[in-house]
Each structure stands twice: as structure tokens, then as C-alpha cells.
Amino acid sequence: MQQKAAIPVTIGHLKSACSQCNLRELCLPYGLSNPELELLDEMVGTRRKIKRHTHLYRSGDSFEAIYAIRAGFFKTDVLLEDGRDQVTGFQMAGEILGLDGISTEHHSCNAVALEDSDVCVIPFAKLEELSRQVTALQHNFHKVMSREIVRDHGLMMLLGTMRAEERLAAFLLNMSQRFVARGYSQQEFHLRMTREEIGSYLGLKLETVSRAFSKFQDEGYISVQQKHIRIIDIPGMRKLLNHQSPE
Amino acid sequence: MQQKAAIPVTIGHLKSACSQCNLRELCLPYGLSNPELELLDEMVGTRRKIKRHTHLYRSGDSFEAIYAIRAGFFKTDVLLEDGRDQVTGFQMAGEILGLDGISTEHHSCNAVALEDSDVCVIPFAKLEELSRQVTALQHNFHKVMSREIVRDHGLMMLLGTMRAEERLAAFLLNMSQRFVARGYSQQEFHLRMTREEIGSYLGLKLETVSRAFSKFQDEGYISVQQKHIRIIDIPGMRKLLNHQSPE
DNA sequence: CCGCCCGTTTGATCCACGTCAACGTGCCCG
DNA sequence: CGGGCACGTTGACGTGGATCAAACGGGCGG
Numbered sequence: 151m152q153q154k155a156a157i158p159v160t161i162g163h164l165k166s167a168c169s170q171c172n173l174r175e176l177c178l179p180y181g182l183s184n185p186e187l188e189l190l191d192e193m194v195g196t197r198r199k200i201k202r203h204t205h206l207y208r209s210g211d212s213f214e215a216i217y218a219i220r221a222g223f224f225k226t227d228v229l230l231e232d233g234r235d236q237v238t239g240f241q242m243a244g245e246i247l248g249l250d251g252i253s254t255e256h257h258s259c260n261a262v263a264l265e266d267s268d269v270c271v272i273p274f275a276k277l278e279e280l281s282r283q284v285t286a287l288q289h290n291f292h293k294v295m296s297r298e299i300v301r302d303h304g305l306m307m308l309l310g311t312m313r314a315e316e317r318l319a320a321f322l323l324n325m326s327q328r329f330v331a332r333g334y335s336q337q338e339f340h341l342r343m344t345r346e347e348i349g350s351y352l353g354l355k356l357e358t359v360s361r362a363f364s365k366f367q368d369e370g371y372i373s374v375q376q377k378h379i380r381i382i383d384i385p386g387m388r389k390l391l392n393h394q395s396p397e
Numbered sequence: 398m399q400q401k402a403a404i405p406v407t408i409g410h411l412k413s414a415c416s417q418c419n420l421r422e423l424c425l426p427y428g429l430s431n432p433e434l435e436l437l438d439e440m441v442g443t444r445r446k447i448k449r450h451t452h453l454y455r456s457g458d459s460f461e462a463i464y465a466i467r468a469g470f471f472k473t474d475v476l477l478e479d480g481r482d483q484v485t486g487f488q489m490a491g492e493i494l495g496l497d498g499i500s501t502e503h504h505s506c507n508a509v510a511l512e513d514s515d516v517c518v519i520p521f522a523k524l525e526e527l528s529r530q531v532t533a534l535q536h537n538f539h540k541v542m543s544r545e546i547v548r549d550h551g552l553m554m555l556l557g558t559m560r561a562e563e564r565l566a567a568f569l570l571n572m573s574q575r576f577v578a579r580g581y582s583q584q585e586f587h588l589r590m591t592r593e594e595i596g597s598y599l600g601l602k603l604e605t606v607s608r609a610f611s612k613f614q615d616e617g618y619i620s621v622q623q624k625h626i627r628i629i630d631i632p633g634m635r636k637l638l639n640h641q642s643p644e
Numbered sequence: 645c646c647g648c649c650c651g652t653t654t655g656a657t658c659c660a661c662g663t664c665a666a667c668g669t670g671c672c673c674g
Numbered sequence: 675c676g677g678g679c680a681c682g683t684t685g686a687c688g689t690g691g692a693t694c695a696a697a698c699g700g701g702c703g704g
Contacts, residue, residue: 228550232639236557238550250550252543259550278536282529289525295542296499302549303475303485303497303506309556310483310600314661345682353557355662360683376670376682392479561691592652605691607653623652623700646704653698662690668683674676 167191168270176244176331177218178272178290186284193276194218198269206247206261206269213251215273219243222267223342226250226259227350237351239301240264240343243332246294264342309353317352318362319390322372326381337384341377413441413467413517423491423578424465425519425537433531440523441465445516453494453508453516460498462520466490469514470589473497474597475506484598486548487511487590490579493541511589556600564599565609566637569619573628584631588624 168179169187179190197220200206206217209229224241238259241247251257252274281288308317330336341348345363346356354362366372371387373380381387415426416434426437444467447453453464456476471488485506488494498504499521528535555564577583588595592603592610599606613619618634620627628634 228554230554230558230639234554234558236554238553249543250547253540253547258547278532278539282532282535285525285529288529292525292542293500295539295546296496298546299542299549300497300500300505302546302553305553306485306549306556307475307477307481307483309553310597311477311481344680350557356682357663357684358661361661364683392477591650602692603652604654604693607651608691611653648701648703650701651699653696655696656694658691658693659689660692661688663688664686666683666685669681670679671681672677672679674678 168194171220173218173220173244178246178287178294180290182284182286182290186286189280189284190287193280194270194272195276196271198271200224200263200267200269202263202265202267204263206263206267207251207257208260209257211251211257213248213255213257213274215271216246216248216251216277217261217269217271219245219247220268220270222269223264224261224267225264225343225347225351226261228259235350236353237343237347238305240351242328246298249295249298264347314352314354314358315362315365316391317354318348318359318366319371319387321348321352322379322381323384323387323391325379326384337381339379341379413444414438415441415517418467420465420467420491420579425493425534425541427537429531429533429537433533436527436531437534440527441517441519442523443518445518447471447510447514447516449510449512449514451510453510453514454498454504455507456504458498458504460495460502460504460521462518463493463495463498463524464508464516464518466492466494467515467517469516470511471508471514472511472590472594472598473506473508482597483600484590484594486552487598489575493545496542496545511594561599561601561605562609562612563638564601565595565606565613566618566634568595568599569626569628570631570634570638572626573631584628586626588626 168174168177168190169184171177171179174180174187179187182190198206198217200222206224219241221243224247225237226239226241226247227235227237229235241261247261247269248257250259277287277291281291308320312320325339325341326336329339343351344356345359348354349356349359352359363372363374366387367374371381371383371390373382415421415424415437416431418424418426421427421434426434429437445453445464447469453471466488468490471494472484473486473488473494474482474484476482488508494508494516495504497506524534524538528538555567559567572586572588573583576586590598592606595601596603596606601609610619610621613634614621618628618630618637620629
């Protein structure tokens with residue numbers, strides 16, 4: 151983004167600088183003082199470029215660091231022995247990847263880039279060390295983990311109680327909201343994932359996802375052109391969520 | 398359990414003692430040295446008794462502490478505006494409740510005791526303070542949060558990809574495993590929750606849960622007598638999980 | 645000890661979504 | 675520029691689990 155290296159690198163030994171990062175309001179540096187930010191800059195060792203459709207880490211990899219997404223888009227998924235898998239999340243700039251690895255010292259899911267991406271590598275041992283000294287960092291980190299838990303509960307709710315169209319509406323509104331927080335349009339965006347990945351995330355088959363997209367378009371809620379989505383009627387979409395329960 | 402107070406109390410000002418607790422291998426004290434345990438004892442201010450069917454906290458309550466279950470059994474659930482709700486977890490002795498509250502300083506789910514229970518109140522500010530000094534505590538706490546995230550991913554997998562009988566099998570094996578870790582029988586236990594609560598947790602209706610119980614019994618996997626379950630064929634149950642995928 | 649009530653079981657029917665199949669469509673590479 | 679291929683759409687049909695309904699059983703209060 152800032153400079154294009156003449157030699158292609160997969161692991162860039164560029165220094166990151168949290169103090170300069172325009173995502174710091176969304177990420178671990180939030181609310182830190184300048185001297186504290188400098189400590190954080192030291193801790194975040196390197197950045198790493200991840201090409202589209204390659205893994206940042208795989209289930210079973212030993213856990214050493216968490217990753218802050220500087221630019222790009224990821225999915226995480228888990229795999230069952232029998233081959234079934236499920237997308238557990240889509241992550242965008244400013245969000246943290248790798249928290250699943252802390253519990254066992256090994257990652258328990260795969261993280262795959264859905265577009266060429268750029269992450270800050272945060273060695274976990276150093277994070278723990280620094281968060282013993284910087285209270286605000288410690289607190290931010292705890293909030294990040296807790297937010298992940300709350301997010302997961304929301305997804306469980308979706309998977310456990312919602313019907314297909316509600317799930318897709320919830321998904322689109324969630325995307326919209328996250329794009330807004332990053333300064334993009336609320337109603338118009340580009341989805342980086344396939345219908346199958348959306349389906350896996352929402353516990354639906356890709357055909358069902360496709361049909362729901364078509365239905366929303368027919369009813370004037372959205373306009374769909376491949377992966378390009380425009381939400382025409384946001385309040386209408388919201389109503390889809392709350393009202394129509396089968397009981 | 399140890400002594401019955403003459404006066405009924407809901408908030409007991411009994412000192413807890415992590416150093417004496419027989420659950421310390423499952424809980425935050427794991428691996429701490431004796432002097433560190435004493436610091437922990439100081440931090441854990443009080444214990445609190447929660448009667449069956451009463452709330453430990455409610456969604457929206459301001460967040461001040463997390464809770465370690467000393468004895469008893471809880472469920473957590475989230476509520477949608479339209480009245481639909483979903484059980485997001487069942488918690489037993491040695492497990493931690495309340496982590497959802499860190500992110501917004503308010504709880505985002507309800508915690509209800511399914512039997513008379515007893516929890517250690519861990520003021521969160523003090524926990525953060527102490528975990529800045531005691532590395533092992535800090536690390537344990539991070540592991541507890543991460544474990545919760547991994548658990549949630551497993552549940553998402555269940556809700557997103559498994560059929561009814563697989564879900565129930567997974568649920569029963571999970572219960573069994575957690576009872577073993579607490580020194581109870583692997584094959585025989587008492588469920589504290591109703592069929593409806595199991596259904597809500599598994600994303601099924603209570604009738605479906607009931608039918609699956611009956612089917613398992615007919616096929617000789619388990620014997621069911623109300624809430625009392627005996628698993629007869631554990632390896633058989635495990636096979637139910639992996640093999641029979643529809644694709 | 646009886647009767648009520650909540651939780652559970654079981655049966656009959658329905659329907660949302662999965663499955664299978666065919667056809668479009670944008671895009672990359674030769 | 676054209677052919678292949680992954681991704682997406684749409685249709686016809688099947689089915690697992692929801693829904694509706696009725697009856698059962700066990701625990702508890704009177």
C-alpha cells in the first residue's frame with residue numbers, strides 16, 4: 151500500500167508502527183498514550199503479507215503469535231474428521247486473529263486470506279509481558295477476547311433460532327455495519343467470499359443462500375451483482391430480523 | 398455443603414480459599430505457587446449462594462466481576478427482541494462465568510442456576526491488577542478465555558453442520574467427559590436441565606430431543622430414566638459423530 | 645393418599661431447506 | 675478472441691425436523 155517492494159516477499163521485515171496506524175482506534179492501541187504506543191511499536195515485530203487463498207495459520211500449528219489485520223480479508227474455519235467444515239468467522243482490517251490458539255498452544259482453526267492481505271505479527275509472550283506493564287493494553291486485550299465471545303454467542307443464536315432469510319439479513323447488516331466502522335459505504339460493498347462460504351458460515355447450503363439473495367433483490371431490499379451488494383432498504387432489512395418469528 | 402447457616406443468606410461473606418479448593422486444578426489457580434495462591438485468596442472476596450432458578454446476573458447488568466463455580470450447575474442464555482432465546486452454554490463446577498461482560502462493561506447474557514449453587518466472586522478490576530503481578534494467573538486467565546472461544550467454535554460447528562442425533566450424541570459425550578474430569582462416573586449421570594433447554598442449546602425442538610433420546614435407548618446406546626442417563630455404548634456413540642455425514 | 649401440573653413421550657402432518665440437476669455467466673489463460 | 679472452468683442461478687423433488695395434538699408419569703402440595 152505504501153510502497154511496492156521490488157522483490158516479492160512473503161514475510162516482510164518491515165517495522166509496523168501502531169502509533170502511525172490508521173486502524174489504531176479499532177485495534178489494540180486504542181486509548182494508549184504516546185509513550186505506551188512506542189512500547190507497542192517495539193513489541194509488534196514484523197508485518198507479514200498473505201496472498202489470496204493462502205493460510206495465515208492452520209489448525210494444529212503451534213501457537214506463538216496473534217495477528218492484527220492491517221489490510222485485507224480473512225476467513226477462519228474448523229474441520230471435522232469426516233470432512234465437514236464450517237466457516238466460523240470473516241475478519242477484516244483492525245480485527246485480531248489467532249486467539250483460538252492460546253488455550254492449547256496450538257491453533258484450533260484455519261485462517262485463510264480471501265484477498266491479498268497484510269497482518270501485524272504480535273508475539274504472544276511479548277504481548278503478555280507488555281500487558282503486565284501497560285494497563286490500558288491489558289484491558290484492551292481482554293475486551294478483544296470478550297468481544298469475540300459475545301460475537302460467537304450472537305452467531306450461535308443465529309444458527310440455533312433463525313430461518314434462512316433472517317440469517318442472510320443478519321449477515322448483510324453485520325457486514326454493512328463493519329464496513330461503516332472502517333469508513334466505507336454502509337449500503338454498497340463487495341463481498342470477498344463465495345456463496346458457499348457464506349452458506350457455511352450461516353449453516354445453509356449455497357443454493358439456499360443464492361435463492362435468498364434473489365428473493366431480497368426481487369423484493370427490492372438489495373441489488374445484487376455477483377459479489378457486489380447494494381442495500382437499498384436498510385430499515386426493511388432490520389424488520390426482517392425481529393418480527394417474523396414462527397411462534 | 399460444609400455448614401448450613403442458621404439464617405438464610407443469599408450473599409455469604411464467607412472467605413473463599415483457592416488454596417484449599419479441590420477444584421483448583423480446573424480453575425484459575427492451576428499451577429500457582431503457594432505464595433501466589435495466598436494473593437489469590439485475598440482477591441477472591443466473597444462467595445455467593447445462588448438458589449435454583451435464580452439469576453447470577455442478567456443481560457444488561459453492569460459488569461464488575463467474573464464468577465468461578467464452586468458447586469452447582471448453570472446455564473447461560475441470550476434473548477432476542479422478539480422473544481426467541483437460545484441457551485449458549487451449561488457450566489459446572491470449576492468453570493468461569495461472566496466473561497461476556499468484559500467487552501462492554503455490561504453482561505450480554507443471563508446466567509441462571511439450574512440447581513442450588515455456590516460461586517466465588519472475582520472482582521474483575523482486582524483480577525486484572527493481580528494478573529499484572531502473577532504471570533501464571535495472567536496466563537491461566539487468557540487460557541480460560543481462549544478455551545471459551547474454542548468451545549464456542551465447536552458449538553457453531555455442531556449447530557451449522559450436524560443433524561439432530563449427532564448433536565445429541567455430541568452433547569452427551571461432552572457432558573460425560575466433563576463429569577469424568579470432576580471425578581464422577583463417565584457413563585452415568587444426572588442432567589440438571591430440561592429437554593427444552595437441551596433443545597435450545599442444540600438448536601432443536603424439545604420433541605426432537607425426546608425422540609432422539611428414545612431412539613438411542615431403543616438402539617441400546619443409552620438408558621434413559623427421566624433426567625438420569627446411563628451411556629451403555631460410548632464407542633458406539635462416538636461413531637455416531639464422525640461417520641454418518643449426508644455427503 | 646389423592647389430584648394437579650409440569651415435563652416428557654409419542655403420533656400425525658407439514659414445510660423449509662437440502663439435494664440433484666441443468667443451465668448461465670464472468671474471467672482467466674492460451 | 676475463444677474455450678474452459680469455477681462460481682452462481684434456478685427448477686423439481688425429497689426429507690428431517692418443526693408443528694400440532696394428545697396422552698402419560700412423577701413429584702409435590704394439600
